[in-house]
Amino acid sequence: MRFKINIKDLIFGVAIILILISIYLAFIYTPTHTTMGDVQRIFYFHVASAWLSYLAFGVTFVTGIFYLKSKDFKWDKIAFASAEIGIVFCTLAITTGPLWGKAVWGAFWRWEDLKLFITLVLWLIFIAYLALRANAKSKVSKANLSAVFGIIGFICVPLSFAANRIWQQYHPTVIATSEGSLQSSMGMALGISVIAFTFLYIYLLISKVEIDTMREIIEEIKQKVGG
């Protein structure tokens, strides 16, 4: 137990330091974009939150499979915690995107762009995932059904990631193989910010699982006492 808390604190410390560094890199170190201007700086955080929502939903998908194979509630707890965090970061991605879009496209949202559309649908799917968990009748059926739904919902993630690569859309493509449109300093700022957000995600995930475990222990004690 002691060891685990130390690791958690360590991750938290690393996340804080990296986030401070990435704020410095994003706002001061990197040059202003030649065509878009300062509004382009939102991109470092937008991409990082979008990446994290994919990662978090991916973790929900993988732990869902583990749960169905092993029927161990540990995996269910991680899946649920990861889905909740994923929704938070997905919300960040679909709110920071329009702020940039208003400045560059002149409109907050483009409904005809499939990348935007599919990411919004991804957000809706995992909101539905929470609704499913809230309406389950027992702990076992909650874990089973939400694992199945999380697996189905995950098919949206690769589509959302690949949408602008499949259907030539307005949304810019960042990770292009042929030619790097990013300057190297911008690429580094983006990389640091992605790593910082990933550490933050791991910290949040551990905390959320701990809180859920505590909640369960309290419920058990309550039932023992007879409250």
Add this chain to the structure above:
Amino acid sequence: MNAIKTIFLKEIKIEFRNKQMINNYLLLSVMIIASFRFAFSIIDFSLLLIASPIIWITFFFSGMFSLSPTYKRELEEGTCEGLLLAPISNSSIYFGKFLSNFLVILLLELFSLLIFFVFFSIATPDLVALFILIIIGTIGFAALGNIISAISSNLSQSEVMLPVLLVPILLFTIVISAISATSKIFEGAHLFDVMQEVRFILMFDVVFLAIGYLLIDYILGD
């Protein structure tokens, strides 16, 4: 294969024995088309543009109600235990129910299409292409709808939860491609012009059927 056939015949028998249910579905699709007609009668619009969204939204909302009792019925009547104890695999239950859902929804859709052409005067498009699109769209709809119906039958307020869980997943997979392909067909395209959408829908048909086959054990198991 025999088990799938038996489940299929049992479901079809239940659906058609209780004639009130089929009648209600048909009435519902008339109501949806009629409400679109009334809504669009007071504003100026281009019929060609709105035809395909109207058709698919009618299909999905009338089809959704026929999906909802598929598994809930078993739980309410207490036949679920018997079905699970029978010496057949869970996936044959899934495929049997999928086939019966597919047939019922397809009949409903053909009826809605008829009503649509009565209410909206529109030039008849390439019907073969339209029917093929409707059939492959319905396969995916019934395949995914069946899994979600099994999930939602175990939840409280299952009638509300079915659309909540089904709509977002169907939205970006089947509905969006089907609507785009159908509107091209209404504008005079043929099946070969919409092959990209058709491939997309077929891909999701396979994905949903595979998901149903792999995961139905875990849904029915608890």
